[in-house]
Amino acid sequence: MLPTLKRGVPVVEPMDAEQVERIHEASLSILEEVGVVFRDPIAIEDWKRVGADVRADDRVHLDRGLVMELIKTIPPNVEYFARDPAKNVELGGNKSIFVPMTGAPYMRDLDDVRRGPTIADLGTFHKLAHMMPALHSSAHHIVEPMDIVVAHRHLHITYSSIKHSDKIFMGMTTSPKNAEDVLDMCEILFGEGFLENHAVTTGNCNGNSPLVWDQVMLGGMRAFCRRNQPVLCSPFVLGGANTPASTAAAVAQLNAEALSALAYTQVVREGCPAIYGHYLSTVSMQSGAPMAGTPEISLMNFMIGQMARRYNVPWRTSNLLGGAKIFDAQAGYESAMTMMAVLLSGANYIWHSAGWNEAGMHCSIAKFVVDAEVCAMGYRMTQGIQWDDFDEALAAIRDVGPGGHYFGHPHTQANFEKAFFIPKLFDNNSVEQWYADGSKDIKQRALEHARRLLAEYEEPKLDVAKDEELRAYIDRRSREIPAVDALNEEY
Amino acid sequence: MLPTLKRGVPVVEPMDAEQVERIHEASLSILEEVGVVFRDPIAIEDWKRVGADVRADDRVHLDRGLVMELIKTIPPNVEYFARDPAKNVELGGNKSIFVPMTGAPYMRDLDDVRRGPTIADLGTFHKLAHMMPALHSSAHHIVEPMDIVVAHRHLHITYSSIKHSDKIFMGMTTSPKNAEDVLDMCEILFGEGFLENHAVTTGNCNGNSPLVWDQVMLGGMRAFCRRNQPVLCSPFVLGGANTPASTAAAVAQLNAEALSALAYTQVVREGCPAIYGHYLSTVSMQSGAPMAGTPEISLMNFMIGQMARRYNVPWRTSNLLGGAKIFDAQAGYESAMTMMAVLLSGANYIWHSAGWNEAGMHCSIAKFVVDAEVCAMGYRMTQGIQWDDFDEALAAIRDVGPGGHYFGHPHTQANFEKAFFIPKLFDNNSVEQWYADGSKDIKQRALEHARRLLAEYEEPKLDVAKDEELRAYIDRRSREIPAVDALNEEY
Numbered sequence: 001m002l003p004t005l006k007r008g009v010p011v012v013e014p015m016d017a018e019q020v021e022r023i024h025e026a027s028l029s030i031l032e033e034v035g036v037v038f039r040d041p042i043a044i045e046d047w048k049r050v051g052a053d054v055r056a057d058d059r060v061h062l063d064r065g066l067v068m069e070l071i072k073t074i075p076p077n078v079e080y081f082a083r084d085p086a087k088n089v090e091l092g093g094n095k096s097i098f099v100p101m102t103g104a105p106y107m108r109d110l111d112d113v114r115r116g117p118t119i120a121d122l123g124t125f126h127k128l129a130h131m132m133p134a135l136h137s138s139a140h141h142i143v144e145p146m147d148i149v150v151a152h153r154h155l156h157i158t159y160s161s162i163k164h165s166d167k168i169f170m171g172m173t174t175s176p177k178n179a180e181d182v183l184d185m186c187e188i189l190f191g192e193g194f195l196e197n198h199a200v201t202t203g204n205c206n207g208n209s210p211l212v213w214d215q216v217m218l219g220g221m222r223a224f225c226r227r228n229q230p231v232l233c234s235p236f237v238l239g240g241a242n243t244p245a246s247t248a249a250a251v252a253q254l255n256a257e258a259l260s261a262l263a264y265t266q267v268v269r270e271g272c273p274a275i276y277g278h279y280l281s282t283v284s285m286q287s288g289a290p291m292a293g294t295p296e297i298s299l300m301n302f303m304i305g306q307m308a309r310r311y312n313v314p315w316r317t318s319n320l321l322g323g324a325k326i327f328d329a330q331a332g333y334e335s336a337m338t339m340m341a342v343l344l345s346g347a348n349y350i351w352h353s354a355g356w357n358e359a360g361m362h363c364s365i366a367k368f369v370v371d372a373e374v375c376a377m378g379y380r381m382t383q384g385i386q387w388d389d390f391d392e393a394l395a396a397i398r399d400v401g402p403g404g405h406y407f408g409h410p411h412t413q414a415n416f417e418k419a420f421f422i423p424k425l426f427d428n429n430s431v432e433q434w435y436a437d438g439s440k441d442i443k444q445r446a447l448e449h450a451r452r453l454l455a456e457y458e459e460p461k462l463d464v465a466k467d468e469e470l471r472a473y474i475d476r477r478s479r480e481i482p483a484v485d486a487l488n489e490e491y
Numbered sequence: 492m493l494p495t496l497k498r499g500v501p502v503v504e505p506m507d508a509e510q511v512e513r514i515h516e517a518s519l520s521i522l523e524e525v526g527v528v529f530r531d532p533i534a535i536e537d538w539k540r541v542g543a544d545v546r547a548d549d550r551v552h553l554d555r556g557l558v559m560e561l562i563k564t565i566p567p568n569v570e571y572f573a574r575d576p577a578k579n580v581e582l583g584g585n586k587s588i589f590v591p592m593t594g595a596p597y598m599r600d601l602d603d604v605r606r607g608p609t610i611a612d613l614g615t616f617h618k619l620a621h622m623m624p625a626l627h628s629s630a631h632h633i634v635e636p637m638d639i640v641v642a643h644r645h646l647h648i649t650y651s652s653i654k655h656s657d658k659i660f661m662g663m664t665t666s667p668k669n670a671e672d673v674l675d676m677c678e679i680l681f682g683e684g685f686l687e688n689h690a691v692t693t694g695n696c697n698g699n700s701p702l703v704w705d706q707v708m709l710g711g712m713r714a715f716c717r718r719n720q721p722v723l724c725s726p727f728v729l730g731g732a733n734t735p736a737s738t739a740a741a742v743a744q745l746n747a748e749a750l751s752a753l754a755y756t757q758v759v760r761e762g763c764p765a766i767y768g769h770y771l772s773t774v775s776m777q778s779g780a781p782m783a784g785t786p787e788i789s790l791m792n793f794m795i796g797q798m799a800r801r802y803n804v805p806w807r808t809s810n811l812l813g814g815a816k817i818f819d820a821q822a823g824y825e826s827a828m829t830m831m832a833v834l835l836s837g838a839n840y841i842w843h844s845a846g847w848n849e850a851g852m853h854c855s856i857a858k859f860v861v862d863a864e865v866c867a868m869g870y871r872m873t874q875g876i877q878w879d880d881f882d883e884a885l886a887a888i889r890d891v892g893p894g895g896h897y898f899g900h901p902h903t904q905a906n907f908e909k910a911f912f913i914p915k916l917f918d919n920n921s922v923e924q925w926y927a928d929g930s931k932d933i934k935q936r937a938l939e940h941a942r943r944l945l946a947e948y949e950e951p952k953l954d955v956a957k958d959e960e961l962r963a964y965i966d967r968r969s970r971e972i973p974a975v976d977a978l979n980e981e982y
Contacts, residue, residue, distance in 0.1 A: 425821075
């Protein structure tokens with residue numbers, strides 16, 4: 001696995017300091033004057049306790065002083081601990097990680113067939129995530145395991161993440177009870193008390209934009225905050241549908257929403273890690289569906305990066321998104337435009353970095369492995385320029401002279417691979433060679449590559465006692481939680 | 492046509508001031524100590540006349556003072572005049588234009604068949620270039636018209652550019668005689684004496700990297716300089732093959748090469764327009780072929796932008812390059828990664844912006860129209876953030892409030908299209924709708940779109956007298972130049 005990405009190129013900042021303050025002030029005015037709805041009695045009590053102005057039952061008007069005071073205690077950096085300590089990673093400032101996509105109700109499989117996924121399919125994705133060097137996490141429900149009842153799903157998803165990979169993984173926040181189960185399993189894996197001072201997993205709390213946070217998500221968030229585990233505070237932006245038709249105003253709204261949730265994490269537990277999140281899209285007028293790779297998404301990523309840096313909190317974005325129905329050129333354009341903007345925006349927690357197509361409705365195995373390689377390309381670009389052998393390389397220019405060739409020069413032979421990234425899944429042969437190789441498009445090559453990887457996969461074995469304890473936990477909870485197709489909020 | 496792109500987002504500058512000077516000093520040392528070969532007796536005489544140190548017949552050692560003095564007179568901006576004055580464009584500083592690809596010996600046609608192109612096919616591409624709003628030029632030999640003898644080709648290529656589009660176009664520099672013919676045709680089109688004070692076309696002078704300029708290219712360059720028409724001074728970088736295996740040293744070499752040619756344009760004619768050029772790739776170890784979209788190409792684009800700005804000269808790069816054999820996801824990733832880096836590098840003359848695949852071996856009609864739309868997306872991003880309706884849009888947030896919808900709000904209805912780019916050729920419908928529409932990939936949709944465009948094409952009629960004069964010129968020159976498959980350097 002590649003270590004934490006340390007950004008060596010500057011970020012793109014399309015707003016000047018005054019414009020950053022304009023967004024900031026607009027967001028704080030929204031929080032004070034429009035307010036944010038927390039559809040959750042516990043959150044309302046919490047807000048009242050810290051002196052927020054709650055009107056109409058659940059509409060919280062947040063004083064700008066209170067918000068800014070609260071978010072001050074969010075740690076600017078997060079150090080994550082993985083089952084394999086060599087795969088620990090860091091977040092914040094110029095440090096970033098790539099995390100695969102999650103949440104797909106469909107998949108495109110090893111034969112490129114679009115179908116409902118199973119827990120075995122999820123295992124396949126966790127294996128691939130484990131093997132791809134640029135992916136720093138096995139995430140959680142990359143695809144939804146439809147063969148497991150909804151109420152038990154989080155247990156099996158978490159076990160699959162843990163079992164198939166020794167990288168960090170994500171934690172389900174689909175209900176407060178589910179979140180507790182995940183955190184209990186983390187406690188088993190890492191040992192009692194470990195979570196209190198070590199981030200090992202990441203929750204996500206999606207907003208109901210505009211300006212609403214719901215009970216289930218807030219309950220999940222609280223579970224993570226109390227156990228000192230980072231949560232992504234993610235307004236869910238469908239630009240033009242649940243925001244104004246203006247990038248600047250959409251960012252002002254999103255920023256207000258993110259600030260309100262970030263502040264709330266600190267009400268729950270002062271000093272707990274929290275990550276400025278968002279899901280970001282603009283919608284098609286025609287279908288109302290979220291689009292990917294549009295110019296406004298790029299601009300909003302740049303802008304949100306500026307806001308998160310203003311508040312000195314780590315931030316999350318979404319990467320390599322495609323709206324295409326298949327793994328065609330559209331998916332390639334959309335994904336790469338997204339990634340380049342994301343990397344140059346300085347995002348820290350770079351989620352949905354592999355597999356996302358059809359606006360998140362499916363995860364494609366072919367796209368998963370290509371995206372992961374494209375992340376490795378982006379990683380290299382973002383590291384910046386290598387200067388260490390500059391003088392040596394200049395000496396080669398003198399040696400070779402006008403009209404010469406560099407392939408045979410010792411400096412070239414020693415440095416070629418380090419100097420220039422050669423993507424495995426992109427074909428750069430002549431057309432004649434490509435014909436001879438079977439005229440395969442990148443989808444075919446990627447699926448063959450995925451099959452090879454899976455054939456070579458070696459499971460990073462869990463400690464036997466821990467494995468047994470995890471299985472026992474799942475068995476017990478599976479008995480306690482009725483096996484129904486509904487999220488468990490009671491047992 | 493979209494007007495000249497005026498960049499409203501900052502450029503990415505991965506080098507600090509000291510590193511820029513390090514490259515600069517390295518380049519000047521290369522020019523002084525290693526020297527550059529000008530394989531051309533006239534150029535050697537020119538260099539001797541201005542006091543350069545010429546050794547071993549054709550190796551020119553350029554004093555750093557001389558180089559810097561010479562390039563000072565290059566105009567930092569170029570204003571281009573088109574047949575339709577509404578399509579005049581500008582270059583330099585934060586102003587950029589998109590120009591289609593050129594030079595493809597093969598094409599993929601309206602049925603996606605890969606074959607040799609004809610002059611009629613070239614006309615098809617010129618028509619499409621004319622119709623795509625984000626393309627600012629019809630370029631020249633987008634594809635090579637193989638049905639015309641090599642010696643006469645430049646005449647018919649130039650006529651096709653002029654006839655099918657009233658945008659600016661490029662001028663062939665395949666030989667000094669060819670360049671003169673092109674410029675004579677420009678003189679017919681724009682009127683006697685017009686070229687002397689107006690840029691109407693663009694030549695290109697490719698280097699034989701490392702550190703060689705050849706006679707044919709230099710002759711073409713001189714023809715353009717003498718008539719005061721801009722020339723791209725383009726080192727041809729195959730990173731690792733004809734440069735050291737180091738991005739920083741490759742840029743130092745490229746920069747030395749570009750400076751030597753830029754300086755030479757001013758020896759030919761002080762004050763004539765010239766553009767810092769390059770073709771930029773890294774090569775595959777496996778095939779030796781140029782790759783596209785690699786991290787090092789992105790970094791080198793950022794770096795070259797910094798160098799060109801240091802010298803205050805406009806600069807050229809290549810856009811939306813693909814190495815894929817077909818229009819698959821590989822082509823999409825490569826092209827979009829290239830474009831994002833190019834736009835954020837601040838390049839001015841953004842060549843090869845549509846159609847390039849298979850490392851330039853073919854131009855694809857499907858890719859051409861998609862690339863042109865992706866340029867329009869890039870254009871929008873590069874313009875930056877719209878602030879003009881920010882307060883109005885914030886008012887919409889108050890109107891809509893928590894949990895509301897924006898689609899029905901008057902601000903949304905008035906601003907949606909202006910606020911959010913909706914790509915026509917990207918499918919953002921549901922999968923069900925996509926099935927109902929025939930499950931078409933973007934290639935199929937693009938080819939259908941191209942057919943529709945061509946059916947709707949209206950020729951921007953040439954003035955009849957000028958058209959006759961141009962045809963008479965071509966007829967005369969076709970009689971004077973023997974009809975052979977070799978470049979005309981004599982008649």
